[in-house]
Amino acid sequence: MASLYVLSLESFPKKVRYVGITKHEDAEARLRAHKAHTKRNTSVALYQWMRKHDNKVIATVVENGLSWEEACKKEILLIAEYRLSGVKLLNMTDGGDGLLNPSSETRKKISLTHKGKVLSPETREKIAAHNRGSSHSEETKKKMSDSHKGKPAWNKNKKISESHRENIISSLKGRPVSQETRDKIRKSNLGQKRSQEAVQNMKAAHRKRRKEEK
Secondary structure, eight states: OOEEEEEEEETTTTSOOOEEEEESHHHHHHHHHHHHTTTTOOOOHHHHHHHHHHEEEEEEEEEEOOOHHHHHHHHHHHHHHHHTTOOOOSSSSSTTTTSSOOOHHHHHHHHHTTTTOOOOOOHHHHHHHHTTTOOOOOHHHHHHHHHHHHHHHHHHHOOHHHHHHHHHHHHTTOOOOOOHHHHHHHHHTTOOOOOHHHHHHHHHHHHHHHHHHO
């Protein structure tokens, strides 16, 4: 069974700063995991806050004995309630991200809560900094590859605007391509036949480039 919990400072137990869920009945186990993460996660707001206060943080269970799906739903509601009342939480999302096997209805509800939201540059940088230097294991790569097999590419039959095309071209101009990359491109193209449309597009691109160079 899962539990819904909140984190606050020992000195200000009623001032909630984080809302979370855990598969443990006792939130202390989850708090120990958070404290362990403070030693290696440098960019996460929660762990920065915990380090700043020397990990003098307490976990208080709001409700336990929940199913995992119930806990995720209640986490979303509690985060929304605190934020509406003006509490500045350290949660980077609106909650519900921990669903293991959510129903299609729950997935739809979570999707609706996130639609139309734009991440701030600060949040984007935090996420990027957290992911820098990390890499997927070979097992994970294989799972990702298998999950995409047989599915059409997301951009298939989609056309980009002329302004978008020009932005891509300008960003690539002058960028050197290593010999290793050239070899990979050549190898991937071996034996492939281009459509007449693709050939014409390439010819037009070459003519345009030669014209610009002159």
